[in-house]
Amino acid sequence: MANSLFAADYHVLPKSAGLADGSSWENAAAGSREVVGGFIENMQPGDAILFGSGVYDSFAMRIGQSGSEGNRLSFRGVDTGDGLPLMKSSFVKENPSKGSTFITIDSGASHLEFDGFRVNNYKGVVYSRGLNVDLAFSNFTVHDCRIGIFLEGGGLNEGAENNSHDIEITDSKFIGFTKSAVRLQNGNYNVKVENVFADAGGKEYSNDPFHMAFFVPGEYRKKGNSPADDHHITFINCEARNSYQDKGSKYWNGDGFVTESGTHHITYLNCRAYDHTDGGWDLKSSDTVLENCVAIGSKRNVRIWGDAKLINCFIGYSKHRGGSGGASGLYLTGRASVVVENSTILNNDGHQICLEKTKKQSAGEAKVIVKNSIVGVTTPSDRSLARVDKGSELEKIDSLFFQTTELNPGFVDPVADWDGQGTNFNNLKFGKSKGYYQK
Template sequence: MQETRDAFVFRGGAMAAKPEIGSHDIEIRDCDVKYYTKRGFRFRDGCYDIQVINCTADAGGKEWYVEAFPMSFNVIGGAKGTNVYDHDITFIDCIASNNWHINGDSYWNGDGFCAEGTAYNLTYIRCESYGNTDGGWDDKSANPLLIGCIAKDNKKNYRFWSGAPGALLWNCVSAEPNKRGGNSDYVGLWTKGKIRIHNSSFVDSSKPLALNDWRVTPEQIANMNISVNNSLIELPEGKELPAPNYTVSNTVIRPLNETGLSANGVGYKKDMREAQILLTEVRPHQPRIEKEGRLLETKPLNVFSEKNPSGWYLSDWNNAKMKIAKGKGINDSNALEVSTNGSKGGGATYRTKRDSATIKFANFQKSDWALKMSIRTGSTNLSGLELRALTMAEAPKTKEVPLPGTLNGSITGWQEISIPLAKLKASASEANFANFAGFYIRANGSMAGPLYIDNVRLEPMN
């Protein structure tokens, strides 16, 4: 597959209350992707027990850079705060390359293998990553395991974020990290957590290993550690790996620019045995972990404040219009502005059609919910406006209700309004909302002035 935005997208569809319903037991084999602008392979929202075998993703480098920012293999997990995880995904003999992000003097992203903190138990066996303007690996997941992997010619060949147990690199290579632009330096391996390196080689770089030193406290630095065992590390003359942040044993430290990936019996050795054999040998050193799905505590949930979250958008029909009005919100923040042009009225919608972006009530402890927002009419009479809630579930059917508040222009400041979701159902016998996907405002005729909306949220009523 070539010349696309996202080549392969796997959406799990899991919820915190039902993690088992996520997409699982999938094998992806012998797929080649070239010249994508966003992602070669993307996993999200509760995918698990997946193998990706002998697949390549080449973004095409500088000549094919279109938008921020491409990644070859991307494991996202669930939306922040949902307790939905992608996990137990194994990449075998996969190659990621040439993901570019051009961003002037600011940070250049563009990663080969990328994983977010809402993922765990990711395994990479004999995978390779080349020519990326940021990480060969940029992995925030918990408990990643790399066996026989190679990272070369990336700004940061390996980049790991998680604390204990941290990442394990077994029989891996880092070579020739290369900064192509932006405001951050090159390095063989960077971490703000814990790393164990065994039987590996870090060569052809004056900066083979580094701990995060940006905006960190002494306590955070004390919790970072890189442990190196049975490995080969090249260091510039006069440099060392100081304790206690580095733990080094049975390892050869040699000057730069020497040849070979092993010395005195330690370092990387190419191993083409079957992946399962390698995993059987190494997995005891990095046991799988488990994260239990649990219901989220009921608390106010943001729907709109200052800007729309990812996946949410504004639309309108007939003579109505909705836009983000800069400086018109509470304390000069941004607000949603609803207006009409002409006498026929119309509707304006703030919503998502992306299932992963909806608010799913099954993820939360049981509660009755209300839609709350702040509105402002100024001195204009806007009586007659109606509101309807939107859902992506088959039920409940919903109805339009009069927009609460004093809308005759006698209150010019911000008003707080609240509508129980139960009152937005078409009838009391309808099922409760399974998810919330937005709302629309209907004007049944011309509006004499704009309606401003801010601080939209869902709040538990009990």
């Protein structure tokens, strides 16, 4: 939080009050682009603009100023009697290419914090132009947008210090979007995304190609430019639901957590993915870790193309909703290299584990090591334990693979619609020593 001894607070309401100079709630300034823009131009490190309760129609702000280390510029919603401020614009999901952006952050603007906004019907909630340092976004509740928070990192390979870093996105909800809730692109590092819920909205919001809730597209590079990679990004207690794409009979996309090639050191802790038409996780990054994560109900619950480690994860009940390509629990392709430890892969349609070569490969090259884990099917069905294409390798170390009731280790309360909370899939035979276990 801003802590300058001489910090100024500017008070804003949808309609002005009293002297309308922003000096207090009794003298609040009008929440127009022009008035707030004037305040922004005059802000000094430690200053804050406070937005009171009410509806702000088609409001937007652009920020080119910076705070300083320990003295951010602050933009905060305040409940002055009727809830947090509601920013409302005219975006409609049926025409997703049109609409405005609530907050635009210019290149180089740094040491900024944003807290406490309800945002409805904006094409974009936040867009940063890159080379931004120390940005914090918290307590956003967003309904109906194209992209929620979209951070361009700067796109320079001249050194890590020249790209955006030290960024936090926390305690927010994004409900109903046609592209993404959070998108980090072209050179962001030291990023934490924590306690963020993203429900894409399913088929009703499938009006753009590539529905992806949390998206880190490292190789989306403009012609003639070679931007730096996105790396050292941590997702904590985040949840992605209902990304959907049905474009005829061909492959259906629609993913929860996505990384593209070139990204690295991406970590997911206590995250959950549900009911996507493609991957709960679809990962091409290197040095990737999933720990205490749950994937349920997507076509390919966890899909990996790079190298990754899965620790104490539950992957279950994959579901094929349409398009080409079969369902599976853990799906590896290309040269993927994965270590699975103390995890459970259970009751997925198709294969529990699938190591599949790509069309460009004469033989597969994927490898998975499954250690102290449980892989199985609890009821008679056509579900298989594993598909391993020629040239790929599945190594089992102290793990149980079962497809008969005699070997079923038993689970506390196995249900396909599990919300990821509680001990439902703790196994009764091995406890903590083998398979997924939640305290």
